[in-house]
Amino acid sequence: MEWIVFFETWIWLGFAACGFAILFNVPPRTLWVIFIMGALGGTVKLICLKLGVNIILSSLMGALLIGFLSIRGAHLRHSPPFVFAIPAVIPMVPGAFTYRMMLGIIHLTGENDHAVFLQLLQETVDNGLKAFFVLSALSLGVSAPMLLSRNKSIKETKPNKFLNKLFDSKKASD
Amino acid sequence: MVLSEKEKINELCKILLEVGALLMETGANTFRIRVTVMRIASAFGYHAELLITHRALMLTINNEESDQFFSRLMQTSAHRVNFKIVSGLSRMSWHIIEEKWDLEMVRHEIDRLKSVPHYPRIVTLLMVALAGASFCRIFGGEAIEMLIAFVATFVGLFVRQEVTKREFNPYLCIFLAAFVSAMISGAAVNLHISSNPEYAFATSVLYLIPGIPLINSLLDLLDGNIINGVVRGLNGLIIAFSIALGLLGAILIYNI
Numbered sequence: 001m002e003w004i005v006f007f008e009t010w011i012w013l014g015f016a017a018c019g020f021a022i023l024f025n026v027p028p029r030t031l032w033v034i035f036i037m038g039a040l041g042g043t044v045k046l047i048c049l050k051l052g053v054n055i056i057l058s059s060l061m062g063a064l065l066i067g068f069l070s071i072r073g074a075h076l077r078h079s080p081p082f083v084f085a086i087p088a089v090i091p092m093v094p095g096a097f098t099y100r101m102m103l104g105i106i107h108l109t110g111e112n113d114h115a116v117f118l119q120l121l122q123e124t125v126d127n128g129l130k131a132f133f134v135l136s137a138l139s140l141g142v143s144a145p146m147l148l149s150r151n152k153s154i155k156e157t158k159p160n161k162f163l164n165k166l167f168d169s170k171k172a173s174d
Numbered sequence: 175m176v177l178s179e180k181e182k183i184n185e186l187c188k189i190l191l192e193v194g195a196l197l198m199e200t201g202a203n204t205f206r207i208r209v210t211v212m213r214i215a216s217a218f219g220y221h222a223e224l225l226i227t228h229r230a231l232m233l234t235i236n237n238e239e240s241d242q243f244f245s246r247l248m249q250t251s252a253h254r255v256n257f258k259i260v261s262g263l264s265r266m267s268w269h270i271i272e273e274k275w276d277l278e279m280v281r282h283e284i285d286r287l288k289s290v291p292h293y294p295r296i297v298t299l300l301m302v303a304l305a306g307a308s309f310c311r312i313f314g315g316e317a318i319e320m321l322i323a324f325v326a327t328f329v330g331l332f333v334r335q336e337v338t339k340r341e342f343n344p345y346l347c348i349f350l351a352a353f354v355s356a357m358i359s360g361a362a363v364n365l366h367i368s369s370n371p372e373y374a375f376a377t378s379v380l381y382l383i384p385g386i387p388l389i390n391s392l393l394d395l396l397d398g399n400i401i402n403g404v405v406r407g408l409n410g411l412i413i414a415f416s417i418a419l420g421l422l423g424a425i426l427i428y429n430i
Contacts, residue, residue, distance in 0.1 A: 009311075012308040012312050015304050015305060015308040016305045016308040017305075018301060018305070019302045019303075019305020019306070019381070020305060020381075021257075022297065022298050022301040022302065023298060023302050024255045024256070024386070025255070025257055026258065026261070027258050027262075042312075078265055079257075079261040079264065079265075080202075080260060082202075082206070082393075083257045091309070091312065093383055095313075098414065099379075102414070102417070102418040103421070103425075105418070106422050106425065135388055135389075135392070136392060139388070139389045139392035139396075142389065143396060
């Protein structure tokens with residue numbers, strides 16, 4: 001039963017990534033890669049969350065996976081890596097935290113009671129900080145391969161042997 | 175057509191600036207713009223220096239043999255994300271190096287890329303609405319909430335496209351879209367249609383989140399382009415603020 005739920009989430013994550021990909025007008029040849037990357041990244045984040053890792057680290061893990069996969073995608077589909085990476089991380093953007101932070105700020109402006117104000121302020125700052133750090137973790141994860149390779153362009157780097165082995169089957173199916 | 179040296183530098187300069195400005199408008203980060211422009215310049219045997227800002231680009235190219243300099247400025251027009259152009263320009267820069275394209279071919283390719291059509295409007299609307307419903311599902315919504323999020327996203331994005339077409343202020347466009355979406359999903363909260371209508375309310379404006387400005391902002395900051403990073407980050411924050419204002423309108427009207 002749990003696996004069915006898991007697979008269902010997988011599909012929704014993929015659709016969310018694809019919707020944004022189309023909003024950003026990516027080339028059609030990259031769409032299915034983005035679907036898979038978005039689903040995989042989101043799944044890694046959900047698994048980490050289930051294992052008890054906090055939300056910031058989980059997001060970093062998911063984004064790191066997407067970052068490295070995007071390099072592979074760039075070789076495979078001849079587009080710059082971030083064309084894959086940005087739509088794929090969008091489903092992980094901390095929408096709920098940002099929403100609660102905005103709502104908190106809106107309520108704060110109309111609050112006069114001291115005790116309630118402090119309570120609200122605490123929640124708002126908590127949500128805001130989480131949103132900020134999750135967002136930083138996402139961009140750090142996406143740009144990690146570029147920071148690590150220190151190369152002029154991804155196309156000049158030779159794909160790693162390990163990654164090559166990992167993706168050989170994928171290439172053959174192309 | 176044979177160009178003289180001076181005409182050639184002039185044309186190259188124009189092309190380089192157009193490539194840079196297009197990349198800036200369509201959502202590439204500063205590092206990518208610099209690399210692409212310098213790559214094309216070096217393929218034609220020139221050295222390029224760039225000053226990249228949000229609203230204008232400045233370029234100086236020089237030929238080391240003749241020690242001549244040539245400078246030019248170009249403004250960017252309204253920013254509109256389009257990864258087809260980013261991807262196409264990046265591909266083009268490799269073709270230029272590997273297949274030794276001349277300036278005329280580059281000019282043709284740029285014109286072709288600019289006229290490549292978007293996805294059909296109905297496809298964009300449906301897919302983004304589906305993404306909104308997916309978000310709702312991921313946050314824990316049921317079928318009814320997903321349907322509400324779908325409709326709210328669909329209508330909101332339609333409004334945004336219409337208002338953008340009429341060239342309103344970009345932040346006003348986002349405010350209006352957020353307001354319309356929040357009014358639709360807020361009606362569900364107000365009428366107690368389902369058990370957890372808050373999920374639909376929270377996710378119906380997610381298609382507006384400034385993902386590209388914020389991620390590009392951090393990429394630029396990490397890369398040392400501090401000013402561009404700050405500008406993009408601030409732009410993202412104003413967009414987030416516009417969304418919050420749209421939500422606020424609906425919250426005040428429905429008294430949620």
